Amino acid sequence: MEGKKERKFTRYTALIVIMVIIFTAIAGRLFFLQILDGESYSEKANNKSIREIPEAAPRGKILDKNGSILASSNLIYILAYNQTDESDKHFFDTMSKVFDVLDKNGETQKDDFELKVNPYSFQFRGDDDKTKRMLEIKFKTDRGFADEIKNKLYKNKKDKLTEAEKAKVDEELLKITPEETFKKLVKQYKIDDKKYSVDEQRRFMIIKDTLKMNSFSGYKPAVVATNIKKETAFKFYQMLNEFPGIDVTTQPMRTYENGELASDVLGYISKIDSNDDKYTEKGYDASTDYVGKSGIEGTFEDRLKGSKGGKIVKLNKQGRILEELGKRDPYPGQTIQLTIDKDVQAATEKALDDRMKYLRANPAEQQGSYTANATRGAAVAIDVNTGAVVALASRPGFDPNAFAAPGGLSSDLYNTYYPDIAEAGKRYIENMGISGGSEEDTLNKLFPVDKSVKGKTVRQDAKDILPKPLFNYATQSRSMPGSTFKMMTAIAGLESGVITPDFGVDDEMYFDKGGGKAGRVYFTNDGPNGWVDLARAIEKSSNPYFMTVGKMLRNAYGDDILAKYAWKFGLGADPTSNSKKSTGLEIPEAFGQVFNSWSLKNTYSQTYLWTTMEKLKAGSDDRGNNFTSIDLYDRDGDSSKVKSIKSDIKKQIQSAIKDGDKAFNKDTYKSLINNLVQEDPQYKDKNVSDKEMKSIINAIYYVAVSDANSQIRAGFSMYDASIGQGINAFTPVQIANYIATIANGGTRYSVHLVDKFLDANGKLIEQVKPEVAEKTGVKQETLDAVKAGMNAVNEKGTAAEAFKGFTIPTAGKTGTATIANDQESFGRTDTAVYVGFAPSDKPQIAVCVMLYDGGHGSGAAYVARSMYESYFKVGSSNTSKTDTSAQN
Template sequence: MRLKKGKKRMSRYTALIVIMAIIFGCIGVQLFLLQIVKGDDYKEQANNKSIKEISDPAPRGNILDKNGAVLATSKQSYTLVYNQTDESDKYFFKTMDKVFKILDANGETQQDDFELKINPFKFEFRSDDANTRRALEIKFKRDRGLNTDIEKKIKANNKNISDDDLKKQVNDELMKISPQDTFNKLLKQYKISSAYPIEEQRRFMIIKDTIKMHSFSGYNPVTIASNMNKETALKFSQMLSDLPGVDVNTQPIRYYPNNDLASAVIGYISKISTDYDKYTEKGYDSNSDYIGQAGIEAALEDRLKGSKGGRIVKLDKNGKITEELGKKDPYPGQTVQLTIDKDVQKAAETALDTRMQELRSNPYGQQRSDTTNATRAAAVVIDVNTGGVIALASRPGYDPNLFAVPGRLSTDLYNQYFSPDLEKFGKQYIEQRGIASRLGGTEEDALNKLFPIDKSIKNNTTIRQDAYDIYPKPFYNYATQSLIPPGSTFKPMTAIAGLESGAITPDFGVDDEGIFDKGGKIVKFELDGANGYVDLASAIQKSSNPYFMTVGKRIREYFGDDTLAKYAWKFGLGVSTSGNVKASTGIEIPEKFGQVYNTVTNKNTFASTYLWKTMSSLKNGQDDYGHKFTQINLYDNDSDSSKVKSIKTNIKNLIQDSIKNGDKAFDKAKYKDLISQLISEDPAYNGKEISDSKLNSIIQAIYYITVSDANAQLNVPANIEDASIGQGIDQFTPLQMANYIATIANGGTRYKVHLVNKILDSNGKVIENVNPSVIENTGVKASNIAAVKAGMEAVNEKGTASQTFANFPIPTAGKTGTASMGNQEQIGRTDYAEYVGYAPLDKPQIAVCVVVFDGGQGAGSAEVAKAIYSAYFKLNNSTSTQSTTASQN
């Protein structure tokens, strides 16, 4: 029994020992974790240090010309940054006050891409589209939380509101917050004292706001100033101990050594302003990263951008980097070598600017022209044997360096580029030309016609549109985006269609008396006069309108309306309306693509034009013949119910069908039914009695416009006769015209147009070559090409461009063109001055197209082509561009 008792005591003692051992063991483990495993972490915390990951931007790839000259590159610059920590934040205002004084004293500029401006208060968003600016303003305010209180208030009053309605109402309310109120709200949000001068308040706000925006994408130093000179950077480096959170580093910035040269090709970079989710998915910081916004910079963004690097660093309590723990180097973007020749590009731009200045200086030096507003122009030069673009000029241009570093774009330039005062410009334009009486009687009427209020913007009463392309737009690529009538530069195409179809031979002749009978209407060509008897070559040489209208008439009579188009499509002047052929020259940057006259496009054009005419007449209650009837409004209104919108759409579709197909599509009963439905459903007609006789009057008015007028004009011979001399619905870009001439010059092979020659890695090794690509072998007989070329040679030797090319050392061929738009005199505009050509004659190398908007007669544009040839063939200055204004006079 005692033994048993002893064993029991021993067991209790042992248990006590075990328990004590476990307790001390746990304490030991905890001490081990605290002192050994996590010792460094706790030591860092004790020393107020933190570990952060900082991304390093990659240098964008270079853009080179065909000879290796740099058009765009990245260079390292000194940058002043702010690292926010709890400690540095305590001294923020004191620190920044010192920083601003040092920057100002050394002539440096604070980085400023903050869209909220002062003196006066306003927003500056980099878009010339008012709806885009509205969307950017809403995003600006939402990103800064100005929507929160609005949403709470709306939800409190309507708990069952849908997400879409809530968003719409919040956006409308956000737009009511003025720039000044926005500024004051942000002052409060960022705790910036109103005791500072307002300029100082905004400088603080820029940095505070950038910190807030960066917080959405993790830690990143905030840039205070970039592209500082070395002396300023050194001064800051010596004072960092007195500037908590401030540091100096280097980062690449975009640099364009030739300023505005080839801006229409190269483009520019800027902050992300659309498709935020798309770029975020690709790894961009949508609040701070810059992307290509136009031209090659945008089209080849994925190749140029490079890969970001990053560093794992230790920061002390003041935000200074004390140690670099790890690093991934950024990888530069790929180099893009273009087909552009910098010297030819320069010659084209300089010659265009010179020519426009001459025209503005002597605005009445040409018959029937007022070239006061010769402010827009384009020139395209193409290698006829590859399709490579040697020069592509659009004037006016812009300096992309203004966008590479925030804060460089002045308010004046911002307004000029993105928010022009079209009301002020329009009034000056109208007064200079004295055209108010032509446009309604008063200056206000004329202003509203030429520069109407943009009704697509809700509650807008001030923002106007440029309805007739009068204001010069630096960011609009006139070479690839402008659809213009080709005028007489289209005549070589009419000649090819006539020869290939068999409608004419090279010997076919016409007695040009300076007039043409268009179905009983005699048209007199006063500018050209009578040219006497002309065959094909002399008709091209003298630009005989009666000859080529006769050719068009014969093509139509013998082979049908679409025969001209069939051949023009082979040369890239439009695209077949049947099939799935892409409407494109193949160029890498955005382009529009014009169309030649054909029956399908003609119907669609008439249907669109005359729909608006019908709607306008119905709203006014009177047609062109003076017939009056009950007013009907088919324009869309925000207040329209879905049913009313549907009825209006059905009526408009019926109108377009009537225009296209005439009597057989005019269903009087259907019109009556739809209009009756509209009167019944639309509150605008409440209380109005519309009898059957009144309904019949409305329907009769629709018939007059759609069938008697529009449809009757669809198939008249005048359509193809006008198209044959490059008028009517013929419209193409200068790029299309240059490629069409290149196709003639090389004997009938149409190449894909391209700007990119090759892609290289950052070490200069070729990754990809862009080889010439044939879009179509036209199959045109060599003899027919030769016959057309003979006429184009005669143009430069003894025809409309002979004065320009007299004694020019290289034999060339070309065609001048003077193209008009229907109402140009009424709106104060004048002819497009156009020239197309190629050189040299025996073995053509390049083709050109030159257009000066409101430039008068086409012969003057030949001067620009001569300057281009001189640069390309490296001739001496004596053969460079000279004015022909005196000879034209």
């Protein structure tokens, strides 16, 4: 028998066996993955199945000095849409049902979408038209419109667009109307415009647009409705299976228990602006997070915001949470207790509103004033011994709740807080009965068009006419103090030794600024006061007396002696030093400046530069000379060389304004202007003759040297400053602190609003202590002499009527500040100012009240009385009482 062939186990056989085993294993694993555990792994393969859902931290509370809550966070029910591939398939059907349930239960869809319908319009939150324009450009760019325009205009351009090209794109973006924008988005979001009405289309658009904007920073649910009722939330809980993607949750919402009360102190929170990148760098989610925008909310955002929490969850294909994989609890922000007294704050705001209402209702009651536009006011009360702010009011105010809740800013509120300047201007012109040409001419004069902005008409409130609810008049408005500054002039005169308390002047209701009768300034509203010493001059608010003191100060020590003392009291600061330009207030503030030679030169150099540029652009001067128009305004198309030449010419003009003849060189101007004509294309084919060149240079000289510099060298600026006019301009906070410094004996404290910081459990983190900003070193007898005059003002002077029958002794001073020589021509009138302290024998608080377009300062004293009544808890007064006292 032949033997069997022996099978050999070769390497080839081994390889086949190994491959069979490997492919069998792979096939088995695929069967397991796709069949047995297919759904689980399908979800994991979908990057939308596992997500982090952020959980907002409750913002810290804000309390008044007595612990009353001014701002807190309360849990509310939220309806949200979780986007998945599956839920998107049913989006329109689902949302239609959701909207129906919301409507039937009296709920409102979250709506902070800036594009409105019926009529089509944009509602961007900008303090001025220019800001709104920028936000409109950003809105359209984020939604892809800019890319469409770039591809159309610069299709083959590979390099970055130039500034001019970007400006052209922006101009084209602004041409897209709100209606065209809406229709573009309807198409982009695939909304059936045949099936749904315009209102329904917009409701879908809000959700779709939220999802698109959220996608820029990763997945986030779109909030459909906020602050829904508990009953409504439970209905949705019961119906969740009918609504793929819909979920009900809770989150904290900022609440301001007292509405408008102290709104300008508290500020408000709002969604992060789409063009603000600084918060993204700090870890905020720009698509959903809210941040403090102003006031305490803005300044102490880092303390109030708390630590955000969140949870990692697994969603099923309907967008429902299957499993919570991890969680981080949020931690509340710190509590801030303020120095504000809620009751005094409320009394102050009411007194301002009542007084302004009375002034508007009786516009012609005061001699020489027409108060129909008394729509704005501010008042501040400060503890004279600590610098703590007891009340800080700005009117009109606003309701911060409107910004804290998504969609809380109704169209009516939007139009109030962000008015269309053109429409508001037309109403103002009509209501005030302002004439002088056509309505369009008057509108262009009072609310001029910013011609540098292309693609959209942008107007400016050039005369500061319209009330601005979101502007803090107490901290941001720098205004002339009027006669309330006279105590400062008295202090400078007494301390420098140019006068004594017994120094007197025969007040014949005029003052000679120089040059004989032509230089006389008459104060006909005050009447002659006869012989007045210091105390009586304060009581009667004698302009001739204090202008005389100003003249004596100037003759003895020069133009800056008044500022030297005013700076000690916080009325400005040395502009050439590194001294702190602030009252110490924690929230943003402007900082006004007293008259001084450095500031005067710089103010004039800017103001008269504009005047010179206008004359040159017009091609004529005030003396009838005509010449080739010279344009020194910056233009988008200017080359770097043209920009440089224009800048050099403007610097030469400013130097001449400041320093006069010694800084004026005709040859330099001739050379620079010739260079400009050669380099700037707008002068192509134009020649400037020698005669024209001479006229151009003379026009510059006439404005810069003959007019501006001669005024700088004259004494009238000092005389005007001595009575609180001219370039003197301070905020109500500055003025209140100046009075507090007088009241407490000469120590100026840093003004502060915060008393302490607490943790979420109420445990003290930090106590804010009073801080001395400066000890003025002013002699007690000087302050006593000034206080004697202030006592007389309230006892028998210009504020006596307001304080008649008041049981607490008070001291004060009224002021009437003219804003412009031609103010009546555009409906404005004097600012009414009152300052004071109480009790006069042992001061506790100092106050400053300003009523813009309020007329005589004596009327503002009624507001101060109401503030005292609330603080000292005595009596009650009528702030709308008829004003029968003297002007100042």
